[in-house]
Amino acid sequence: MIPGVFEYHRPSTLTEAAGLLTRFGDEARVLAGGHSLIPMMKLRMANPEHLVDLQDVGELKGISISGGEISIGAMVTQHELIDDKALATAVPIIREAALQIADPQVRYVGTIGGNVANGDPGNDMPGLMQCLNATYEVAGEKGTRRIAAREFYEGAYFTALADDEILSRVIFPKPDAGTGYAYEKQKRKIGDYATAAAAVMIGKAGASIAMTNLGDTPVWSTEANDALTNGDVEGAVNAAMAAINPASDNRGPAEFKKHLAGVVLRRAIERAQSRAS
Amino acid sequence: MTEATQTREDRATALKGLGTARKRVEDVRFTQGKGNYVDDIKLDGMLFGDFVRSPYAHAKVVSINADAARALPGVVAVLTAADLEPLGLHWMPTLAGDKQMVLADGKVLFQGQEVAFVIAEDRYIAADAVELVEVEYEELPVIVDPFKALDADAPVLREDIRDQMEGAHGPRRHNNHIFTWEQGDKAATEAVLAGADVVAEEMIYYHRTHPCPLETCGCVASMDKVNDKLTLYGTFQAPHAVRTVASLISGIAEHNIRVISPDIGGGFGNKVGVYPGYICSVVASIVTGKPVKWVEDRIENLTSTAFARDYWMKGKIAATKDGKITGLWCHTTADHGAFDACADPTKFPAGFMNICTGSYDIPTAYLSVDGVYTNKAPGGVAYRCSFRVTEAAYFIERMIEVLAIKLGMDAAELRRINFIRADQFPYQSALGWEYDSGNYHAAWEKAMKAVDYEGLRAEQAKRLEDFKAGKTRKLMGIGLTHFTEIVGAGPVKNCDILGLGMFDSCEIRIHPTGSAIARLGTISQGQGHATTFAQILASEIGIPADDITVEEGDTDTAPYGLGTYGSRSTPVAGAATAMAGRKIRAKAQMIAAYLLEVHDDDVEFDVDRFVVKGAPERFKTMKEIAFASYNQAIPGVEPGLEAVSYYDPPNMTYPFGAYVCVVDVDVDTGVTDIRQFYALDDCGTRINPMIIEGQVHGGLTEALAIAMGQEMAYDEIGNVKTATLMDFFWPSAWETPNYRTDWTTTPSPHHPIGAKGVGESPNVGGVPCFSNAVHDAFRPFGLTQTNMPHDHWRVWKVAHDLGLHG
């Protein structure tokens, strides 16, 4: 449980951070809250030679809600997501989901940027960002670009982010007032990742469904969304179930997870419906 | 208040003796982060050790090349079996009469086995060097199933004892067989089974789990080559036994070894055994002449130091059609892993598994246990229980439920019919034990009343109706358990570990100003000994508990004892404490009589003083007596006030309890919600009710963990699947239900203060109670037995297989 040798860098601007990544290429990793990366380093499953700590980069902080858009800096902690009153009012599903991540200690340091950039199918935020139809702003030495969350995840730990890019902000449209929502997650204990989780929003403009830890990437299906938008719960569940591909692990065999995914999704839909107005 | 106005009650209260809910004196330092654990020990020039471990469960070690590791700056040495062999230390004896590799000698037998030991100037360099040691392995076929281990064509795991068919506990019938242990009357039991009205038969599996204490195992070895003294600090539950074993295997004279157990962050049986890390640290310190620290990490703790359980218990229980049990038969296949490193008294290779007749008057019984080698970590320790007692309690409490199903009877009533009656104590069990005292019916009735058992059953019936009508997807289960433990090992005539009798000890010194220090042969790992043993003494010698220091764990100062595990501290060392206290009191009586100028027989002890019989205004307090013992020449009495007692218990003690658990089970998700848990414990005389309650809460929470999620799981090629706390279930406050505790008091007739021990009862009784509750929820649908742990997917699977998902 002791990491290998690495060099520690602590830039104070995004440009400086991006410069370090360009310089060290795939030998460098950015460090946000460290609550996914450091365990991997202690297990020596990750052995970066250069760690670029983002905690002093001011540009990566802050939550803004303006016009119809919400923008959250990558270094905003999961605790801040829970604690921000305006955010909780505008998008209550974020708070509901963040409260189900790990435990308070982890949430005080774990960040939204780290959670969505990590690419671990167990992370809750990537699924939620599919549901919210978020966009990630990423910055490199050459400038910034935007990638849709629904196109970001390529496989377990593989994302559309290049080695020399930093995810700087998470941006998504503010849901209409009266949108029903639910984040439903089953886990074995506090501090565990989901056995199955579902994010559901039902609004006037349409419905949205995403699921977590039931495949290599977050589960988002157009068919399921369309069905739920048309009020066809059965069709939505069936379409979502066709899109999942859970693996057997200590949380249970795939057979169990497939069944559980349906139960969790139905409960999320029911709760979201009950909250929609 | 002045002494003159104090009533007798005031004086007794001021002592904080037996029965007082005294706050734990240890917590002052623990809650401020001021404990002193092994990893807090820092000595000048200290080096650090770390292990190269096997990635394979079974493989030949073809070669080890440590050149690159040795070349890393800061690396002092790399030890392999070849380096230990000339010292005869490449293998070590286990507590169970077997031997274990210290470092891989030609092959490895479980994943995580120690292969080489790297010693470096700091902990980080040691970890880097581990990566640089190149080991070439040749994989061998792996056995993880103890039944397959005994197949005729199974690969031989232990080449070192191939074809040696006489083992430490009698004949071996296969190269992977360790021992067969038999108790009771086989022929008579089989005759009862053959002629019985009803026989229920079931395989009860108690899965492999791990004590997983908060603090992992570790040590600091410091060889002082000038004075030829070895000091060994470590997480040892039995420091004196470690000293003797260290002397025997290292050849260092015992008086030149000092073993110190500092604060210990939980043991639960995990810290009883001797581990390769200790041997390697000692050798490394001797070789380098510097102190060497070794502390394992969580993964190492879970994968290589002692596990618990892994018992396959095949049971048959016979009864009349009215439910009177007439016989019990059990055959256990015990998976001991790669080496037999169980920590049991020598004559009991399956521990006290023969307590498996439980709380019931079963006239005829037979038990046999086969120990088997597999490619898993060694261990088989008593995780918060006396040797194999939780296995036994789980077995009988499941068999009672299985029988109740077969008879179509209420399980509470079935227990009532079969309890040993109060008038039968001392009770001789069919498997050889003499139960000291008990009043099971009284405890049971109190429990049934406290939880409104009839009301619960009515609610459950209503819930079942609703379930069948499609109004709910949650079933309700009621778990019952009445357990009897056997603790306080034990009488020297039949209990020893490596030939060391299992007595224990206490030495007391009263200081001139009337305060005292007591030293014991046991060692607290969180049980609060410094609090409770001072209370025993306070009541015995009339000195306030707050004025008594209790010290344990330093073999240079503490009297010899066998340590703390198996709930033996109060039954054995607690008894020694009372007996030593009585010696103090006897001498104090002579001093008091002299000071009061009366005959010895004319004074009597009164709370904190000796008074002249019939003239209570004439007295000498213990404080005055203590001072006198140091400053006056008293004819015929030696100066000073000290005593020591070595206590050989005449019998074990038999704590018992009645537990009830109510669970809601969501059949669609497998989620269980323990909504009520009632625990009545009878541990004899209650020394400190607050500590008892704390022990019960902790033990129940560990029981919850074991029953509901905790396991050491292996895949078919021997990879450990649950090596971190992400997968190995440790409940947090969130998962822990509320507990309601209660008690009856049936003192032990042979213990000086009637105390029996309680630290392990809640684990022994809790596991079957949680498990029975889950089983009970599914009883109406035909479930008789399913394996723990009852985690979500397994509970879901039960519901699924019973057709509850439509």
Ligand SMILES: Cc1cc2nc3c(=O)[nH]c(=O)nc-3n(C[C@H](O)[C@H](O)[C@H](O)COP(=O)(O)OP(=O)(O)OC[C@H]3O[C@@H](n4cnc5c(N)ncnc54)[C@H](O)[C@@H]3O)c2cc1C
């Ligand atoms: C006990 C425990 C339980 C947990 N349970 C859950 C859970 O239930 N649900 C859940 O979602 N998570 C869980 N987590 C993970 C936790 O939420 C992490 O904090 C999160 O996954 C990563 O965020 P971080 O800020 O800690 O990132 P880090 O660990 O610092 O980084 C994670 C990865 O993302 C990269 N990265 C970080 N920030 C950026 C960025 N701005 N741009 C580009 N790359 C970046 C890093 O280089 C690294 O590869 C748990 C963690 C622990 C320790």
